[in-house]
Amino acid sequence: MKIDASKPLEYSTEENSNKIFGFWVFLGAEIPLFATLFTVYFVMVNRFADGPSGPELFEIGPVLAETFLLLTSSFTIGLAVHAMRLGHKKAMMIFMGITLLMGLGFIGIEIDEFFTYVHEGATLQTSGFLSSLFVLLGTHGAHVSFGFLWGVGIMIQLWRRGITPATANKTFIFSLFWHFLDVVWIFIFSFVYLKGLM
């Protein structure tokens, strides 16, 4: 394995650079996926049949908490990668741990939100609006949940093996994924919740 010391560790081998590039291509496929789910939502948003409409259902409090958690976790995973490049393993693991805890907090609030909706009679089957809403939010939430498990796995490797070209590469790719989820959330926050409540 040829290591190019002039580059950050996560880019240092050809395989590492290729993996990062490949992950960007994957994110390039995630954009049309979420664009399609948003499209369905915008077409269905006023078709709430006998069920509740957006303004009746949405509450700004939990949404602001979710937004704050994801924005802050996106910041801390950025700090984790920065600490990694400085070689501070401990700081890196702390920042990554904070990121994952906030991710878990986000998932908790979202599950509670879904629970409340269903309790109010707003289920996946109630209306076109709710089907598209649950699928859009659920796909994003499933990504965050998967990201949480992925991040825990990477932290175990970091703890056992330290910062190596392989673990640095995985952490960096994970950070790209996490930032991307934040970008998707910004659009959900703006165009689902705020637009629904305005």
Added chain:
Amino acid sequence: MIKQLFPIRHVMGYLASLVLSAAALIVIYGDLSHAANVVVLTVTAIIQASLQLFVFMHIGESADTKKELYINIAYALFVGLITLFGTLFIFVWGWYA
């Protein structure tokens, strides 16, 4: 040590994203027209997405792949936006509405 672990670029990016999220709340608590609200949401969301892309994801940091990554993301946005606006054009703004 603390200063080293919190690079100013990231801190500013984070504060900017908090401010932009708060600014977007004007659509609920303010008294703007519908069109102005949609403009506010679109502008704040696009700036925030760009912050993530350029400040946190460092899309332009590797000279070897910079051009390819921009093309990749631009193409993905092209496909996504055509899907979105093409559908809205037919089902929401067009005669099926």
